[in-house]
Amino acid sequence: MKMNGNEIKVGNIIKHQDTLWVAVKCNAVKPGKGGAFNQVEMKNLLDGRKLNERFRAAETVERVRLDQKPHTYLYDDGDAAVFMNSENYEQIHLQKDFIGDRAVYLSDGMAVELEFYEDKPISVSLPDQVTLEVIETEPVVKGQTAANSFKPAILSNGVRTAVPPFVGTGERLVINTEDGSYVTRAD
Known part of the structure; x- marks a missing residue:
């Protein structure tokens, strides 16, 4: 699907220089002289390179839809x-470095979304939050309720994170998979 260069928005996936890019930042610029353009910061979906490119309104780019x-x-x-396709039960092996740092949050039976372009996997989307158990942390200290104080903890997947002082060993916590930060106690 073709689109004008000034229509590129954050999150759009485009084909540029014979490879796939996702728009990370977009800035519409209307200088006093000359025509308007869209300054787009893009990230390569295949190798992670970044690129800043100007697209004029008259230029056309190919917008890509991922399955x-x-x-x-x-x-x-x-x-x-x-991973197993939930619809046809086919299995696919993906390298952990393809998944990235978030691979440590994978757990048996976790539902994920795989994005494909022409039957080639492009990315893995994990849930935003996971529930993990604290296996090691400092003991709870009574009266230590300062709002912004945190202590180190090791979770059941081996990840180190900072937790509030009231969290003890054996508690289950909700953790953000994007940055590994504490969200709340699990029910």
């Missing part, structure tokens, strides 16, 4: 993670 398919995480296979 999103529900998958279930099954297990680790060495340096790979195995």
